[in-house]
Amino acid sequence: MKRVLDQFFQPESIALIGATDKPEKIGFAVLHNLHTFKGKVYPINPKYAELQNLKCYKKLKDLPEKPSLVIIATPATTIPGILTECGKFGVECVIILSSGFKEAGKEGEQIYRDLLHVADKYKIRILGPNCMGILVPSIGLNATFASAVPGPGRVAFISQSGALGSAILDWAADKRVGFSYFVSMGNMADIGFEHLIDYFGQDSRTACILIYMEHLVNARKFMSAARAFARSKPIVILKAGSSKEGARAAMLHTGALAGNDAVYESAFRRAGLIRVRTIQQFFDCTQALATQPLPAGKRLAIITNAGGPAIIATDALIRRGGTLAQLKPETIEKLSTVLPDIWSKNNPVDLSGGATTEQFRFAIRTCLFDPNVDALLIVLTAQQVTDAKAIAEVVVAESKAVFPKPVYCAWMGYTSVIEGRTVLEKGKVPWYPFPERAVEVFMHMADYKENLDLLSEMPPDQPIGFADMRRKEAATMLRQLQQAGRTQLDEIESKDLLALYGIPVNISLKANTEAMALHQAEQLGYPVVMKIESPDIWHKQAAGGIKTNIENDTELLQSYQAMHAHVRNRRPDARIEGVSIEKMQPIQHELLISSEKDPVFGPVITFGLGGSTGDLWQDRTVGLPPLNLALAKRLIEGTKVYQLMQGYGHQTPVPVDMLEDVLCRFTYLLMDFPDIKSIEINPFAMQPKLGIVLDAKIALERSPSLQRDPYAHLSILPYPTQWIKKVKLKNKMEVLFRPIRPEDEPMEAELARNASKQSLYFRFFGYVPGIDHRFLSRLTQVDYDREMAIVAQVEENGVSKIIGEVRIVGDGWYESAEYAILVADQWHGLGLGGMLTDYIIEIARAQGYHKITASFLKNNGAMRRLFERKGFTNAPGDEDSNWAFLDLK
DSSP: OHHHHHHHHSOSEEEEETOOSOTTSHHHHHHHHGGGOSSEEEEEOTTOSEETTEEOBSSGGGSSSOOSEEEEOSOGGGHHHHHHHHHHHTOOEEEEOOOOSGGGOHHHHHHHHHHHHHHHHHTOEEEOSSOOEEEEGGGTEEEEOOSOOOOEEEEEEEESOHHHHHHHHHHHHHHTOOEEEEEEOTTOSSOOHHHHHHHHHTOTTOSEEEEEESOOSOHHHHHHHHHHHTTTSOEEEEEOOOSHHHHHHHHHHHSSOOOOHHHHHHHHHHHTOEEESSHHHHHHHHHHHHHSOOOSSSEEEEEESOHHHHHHHHHHHHHTTOEEOOOOHHHHHHHHTTSOTTSOSSSSEEOOTTOOHHHHHHHHHHHHHOTTOSEEEEEEEOOTTOOHHHHHHHHHHHHHHSOSOOEEEEEESSGGGHHHHHHHHHTTOOEESSHHHHHHHHHHHHHHHHHHHHHTOOOOOOOSSOTTOOHHHHHHHHHHHHHTTOOEEOHHHHHHHHHHTTOOBOOEEEESSHHHHHHHHHHHOSSEEEEEOOTTOSOTTTTTOEEEEEOSHHHHHHHHHHHHHHHHHHOTTSOOOOEEEEEOOOOSEEEEEEEEEETTTEEEEEEEEOSTTHHHHOOEEEEOSOOOHHHHHHHHHTSSHHHHHTTOTTOOOOOHHHHHHHHHHHHHHHHHOTTEEEEEEEEEEEOSSOEEEOOEEEEEOSSOOOOSSTTTTOSSOOOOGGGOEEEEOTTOOEEEEEEOOGGGHHHHHHHHHHSOHHHHHHHHTSOOOOOOHHHHHHHHOOOTTTEEEEEEEEEETTEEEEEEEEEEEEOSSSSEEEEEEEEOGGGTTSSHHHHHHHHHHHHHHHTTOSEEEEEEETTOHHHHHHHHHTTOEEEEOSSSEEEEEEEOO
16 A cells, blocks of 8 residues: 555656646646646647647547556546446546535536446545545645645655645645645545555654644544554644534535544543544644644743733643642842843743843743743843844744743734744744734644653553453343344343453342332332333433432332322323332442444544433543553543542542542443444442442344454454464473553563573664663554564463563555564574464454564574574674565565
8 A cells, every 4th residue: 555655755757637728627727736736747638739848638548557556537437437447448546626525416416426436346446526636745746726835844744635735735735844744635446545654654864743623534543544654643633523613514514424522532631632622723723733842841931021921821731731830949049130120030930121132042942941941932022122033033042942842932012023033934933923822832842742641651451351340241142132133131130240350239129019129129128219111211310210319118109109190190001010229329439331333433432420410511521442440540540520420529539549449340341242223321439449330221222233353343453362372382381472561561571671682683683772661652652554573471479470572563554564573582493482472373364464574683693593494584784684585475
């Protein structure tokens, strides 16, 4: 796939079908823009012999060579036929600019299906349709109909909207923001976000990726690509369709669903992306990423010559969750030696209206040196004694002379600050007309840094799959329900299923007579709760089907009779099968734990405040499975009720760690059974010492899932337990082979510490100066869809340790995977390296890779001999290394 995308972005020749001499047509503008391309350009239109000083051909087959890339700018009805010509001529890459497909009704949908059929038949890769084309400024390639062309840069921009893309190109040209690539995707018939993220993520000329998105086609591939590169390259995303009306407009634009915005928000956060809400923020964040380092935290220092704007900036900062940096006493003391007596003596650092250029310089340098400051905002207002240009020059100089901390500017005014703004622009310091815009950018950058830190956070250790989960019993239960044609579990069945996964439930006992109800209450002990049992009543409270705090037999009988009469009156159509009796439980916090299937991302977890007022307060967070304990904790901490559970006021704290365990078990249930349509636990009652399910409802899909991949319904691949096995070494010692986990970081560190300098040199092609958390998190936190690391684990004196690991890192297109291995020195000579290599080859084949590649140092004789034994082909590399290849087809 990378080779194919190279033909889009590094073509040697381009054919334009639909070229014309009519200025109002797209074919004219594209041909005009292609004049800057350094390769060959072939216009195709049977009406012309020459266009814009280029020979024009009647048909594709008349060309003297097969073009690297074909661009089509003809009506939609002609596309399937033209694609057929492309296929017969051997063309592999096509850009379709034309509109009139899925967004144009049934006729357009049929044309769309026809073009997909032709593309599949001839293995043609398509960008579009209904797109604007591509731009690669570094090679002079402008295969778009845009008028403005920015210069080369290090920002790749992917847009589903051609019009928005055109506007951003115009803005970029004016703001001197260069692009490595620009791609307008249109309806994404073939090439999607995941392909382009993979390509730009591996491109050395691209430092940042911008995305305008209206909908996703393949959430799992998108998440895999985004998670793989967000750590090393910022990805800023503007997702449209956050409102119902906006989603409907997106549907009309591209012919696809925009989806639930809260779920998209959760997915972007999980992947470590920067989500912006407006085009203005899109522009502002782009400029900041291109010019400034990321802040280490959310502590902002503000320097100003006007108190009012500083107050506005402070309000905006606190409103967005940031904090004013607490300047160290020595910083305040140092500032007081130079600044006028009337300065604020605090943050914001108000220099007063008469502040001189040198006072600005001193304040900037001093604040940047303060370790409590993560970033600096300089707010300048135009005043009679203010030299906006000179102060801008100071800002540029000081921002580059001190620590690598981000500096943002708000140069307020217009005519009197224009020169200063120009200085800032040329000096790569972002400026904004108002301070709140600068604060918004700072918080986006700080949130992004926080997400990156959370991505690399080592979670607490937890069992793989929880040994007490009774998965087979749960599978049998659900299979029997589906065979009986059931799609809804009653409360007792729902609780039984949850209990099989170790989730604590309040026992419910069924009773279809008054006498049985009395017997069940006697068994449980008063006080009790009575609930109506009916397959037709999903929300029992609304139907009057719940009675709490029943204290004795008399109340129980009265409640039984009254409940039946009340429910029959409200729901005469409902089948009543009796009641359920359960123990009345004390409740400190009523919580909601639920899941529904999103049409784009699959199962989604919702956690927050539950009970009868939960819908009113909407204190909830959304997450995607799988969860580990760290991710579960983050989900809980995203709610206000978390503060209450910590022991707010005089309330007793509740065991939040137990709740994290419940969420992880809940996630396993969603992962294991794609047939679960929805689950609602409401309330989950938290008490000072425990939590318990008081009510639960589970719904199933009407038809059993036929998916071959057990996790095809998920947008993130969970821990692949199928690759766990035990082996024996030559010395008969038993070793556990299993995929690596984030929790393995301490054992991975021990493996590196116990390896000799030579072993580390051979593994990493150089001496490793330090084994820190950042280094280890990259090794232990992998996306199993594109990277697999198998560790060899042994038990010695009751202590687990990793004695070796092997890994493959895929290219995102399953063409090849790169191999690497490390075995602790004291375990050499026992066959461990060969066994790990055999196993990773087996996994690579199962995952569909075509080949395995490896680079190894020429003086690593042991590695060369291992490759020879395993059937690899060795080939010369650079001066110090060789390559090894293994064909898996």
